[in-house]
Amino acid sequence: MQLNRLSFLAVAAIFHFSYIWSIFDIYFVSPIVHGMRHHSSGIKPPAKRLFFIVGDGFRADKCFQSHTPPFLKDGEDPTPRPLAPFLRSRVLEAGSFGVSHTRMPTESRPGHVALIAGLYEDVSAVTTGWKLNPVNFDSVFNQSSHTWSWGSPDILPMFKEGAVPGKVDALSYSEDDEDFTGDSTKLDTWVFDHVRDFFAQAEHDEELRSAVNGDKVVFFLHLLGLDSTGHGFRPYSPEYLWNIQVVDAGVQDLVNTVDKFYGNDGKTAWVFTADHGMSDWGSHGDGHPDNTRTPLIAWGAGIRGPDIVTDGTIASGHDEFSSDWNLDRVRRVDVDQADIAALMAHLIGVNYPANSVGVLPLEYLDATDEEKARSILANALEILEMFKVKEAKKMSTQINFVPFALLQEGELSSQARVDKIQSLIQSQDYGSAISQSKDLILASLQGLRYMQTYDWLFLRTLVTLGYLGWILFALAFVIQQHFLGSTATRKWSSAAFVSFLSTLTGVFAIIYVQQSPWTYYMYAFAPVFFWWQVWLSRDALMVGLPLLAQRHGPHRYFGLLVKSMGFLVVLEAIVYGYFHREVFTVCFVLGLTWPWFYGVGFIKRNAITVSLWSVSCLAMSVFTLLPVVKVESLVQIHSAGGLMLATGLGYIAYGHRLFDTDTKTIFNGKYMQFLLGLQCGLIALSMAVTHGSVQSIQAKKGLPFGNQVMGWCILGLSLVALPMHRLTPLRHYQHQLMVLFLSFSPTFVILTISYEGLFYVSFCAMLAAWVQMEYLVYQQVNSTEETRAKNRGVRVLDLGDNRIALFFFFFIQAGFFGTGNVASLGSFSLESVVRLVPIFNPFAMGAILVYKLLIPFAIISANLGVLNRIIQAPPSALFMIVMSITDVLTLNFFYMVKDEGSWLDIGTTISHFVIASLFCVFVAALEPLSGLFVGDQGVESAKEKKKE
């Protein structure tokens, strides 16, 4: 069974596409389970009803700091003062307060889920979208006897749909009202007005009146105004500050209305908080403390009054963050966001939401020690229950299940712990009961994580073996096809086939018994298949390796080892470069030293090539230090254009020196001179047109229609020159590369914002120098009689070819990073295409942008194609070596995928992994591209006699 090249490519594509999916099965599996029994504290609930108010995007410090009131009229007092005086009075006179710490991602949906359901955002939502409710989870609203809610249509439906039908009433304004630039305080006054109307109606409506007088009812006010003003004007703007005043006044008015309605019966509990904060630049989502710190103020039934120190010291809980709130006397108690769900459940005496991981913040409670002990035990039982359900589910399917050690045996077993706590409560040792309940909660939470990551070892092992297997498989394939030439051996063995089949059956059986998803079969098949193939090719590998070592002089294996380590270091450096582009700068500077490995004689003989290599390496090292965000600069555009033009003109004048007599005649012919002249003319023209376009656009006069038409004409004509060159018989490789460079130059002038044009020039120069260097090195290494005799005219691959593959791979990455950040297309600004498409048109703009991005890769693949031919390496061998080493990167990124953090962090790690996976397929696609640009007739190699 011998694979041909086409099936090799097919295997590569299928393998890489299917393995991309593995990260979702490993990292993004929903933690939510069902089937838990419910638990409530069982004590008499301190409150009959709960008012839960969320100021969306309300930052903790803005809630308590003093500011000059915004929009003052003449004569009003400008002294800075707290802008939420009513909420502050609750802190000082009536309740408890602190900072509620949210987790990332700091978005509205996960924030509300944590507050109301007590569970932190389910990362599996990455694959299902996050606005709607991808999974059903229990919530405080669902446990209440009834919940009325008012607010944004983005938030309310999520809890209404997730709850028992009819239990949650949701009243929203329409989505059109959420305009970021209008007066967003209207969103809040809308809510307050409707709640006031609601209670006014309840005065007369008998049915409603008895409903709102029931036990365990919740009123939820979602105030979106602050989020909108924060986004629109930023959190230190007068608009945001004004919005704080609106919210504060609204809450005060609401409290009066409610107290009046219920006749001050002392049975109302109040919780005010926010879903997330807001950064100084008006955004949220990441883990910046401004986004994760939100205020929590609770008062009313069941809530402990303020704990105030009177001796002039600072009350506990305060730090630098709260130092300018002027609340030092009052104890500050911080909580984690999900704890608020537990607090609310306790206050009205409903079951803790079944999926909640929140821990009851006892410091907030106005309760006896016994009540606290009983309530937190119920809390612990609820979280333990979740663990037990997960454990039972896993245990029922796993072969050889390994239980979670901290909850397993003897005194540690969950039952023993619960019994102990109950007996402590019996004997009125409430303090110990509480601390042991807290321990149990901690152990259960760790157990939940243990269950969540239980499959990781198995899956990661499969995936790792799969990628390693692929790398070896691909290498063995290249060695067999190109290294050993006709001596390649590949033994079919029935024994190996039987062991392959039985291993596969064994792994499939495990997957089947454990009822794992069907995708697991896919992940298991690849490693078994690849390793079987590698085993069959072991002779090729065994013969190939010593041969490689032989070529490396007296030290043999040691030399091979050192070089292989060097390769790995470069590959790891590239991985690091995804996070710090500067790594590429270091690599380019190190690249300067390459020619020195071949001795001073080599450098002296090839001074021109070595200098071009050194200069272009230095130039390339600059770009990854420049900012990704670019500012339009005519100077830079014109210097790039000038360099392109000078190169072209220089080539017309002196290019003939490269060729022997016959070729020289063609080069000096009229047709060739006309073509090259035309290409230079197009570059000059593109500079002129771009100059006009930039000035006009900068002067806000728009793009003149003439300039747009000219731009498109230049773009088209510059590409026509390429096939026209094909009509000439000139096939010298340096000529071909020069033609390619000149063909894409006008495009780069038109599409450049700042330094991309200079990058293009340096990049092409470096590649040309590289091809020439490799050619010279190849000649030097193969110059001795001995080597020639050994090769006996057959060109096989050697380790030097691996270096070429590595350089190529590095240049591909550099092509991406030179002008942008590979992981975010946002760093490739649309600004550059407005000279061709002035009106916003995502499709056309995107297409041109991608075209611009792909040009460096066209150039680089053409260079490799040329190189492959002039050093007479077997066709496509170099490309295939690259295809095998790309997965060193993929494997790295596979382990770096994050399942927690902001959407941005998670998304970045995913895209790194996916990009690395696809590189292999991308490289495979580059090869035919090189044929397209360089031509299939082969490249006339440089003349030996010229080099002497």
Ligand SMILES: [Zn+2]
């Ligand atoms: Zn929000």
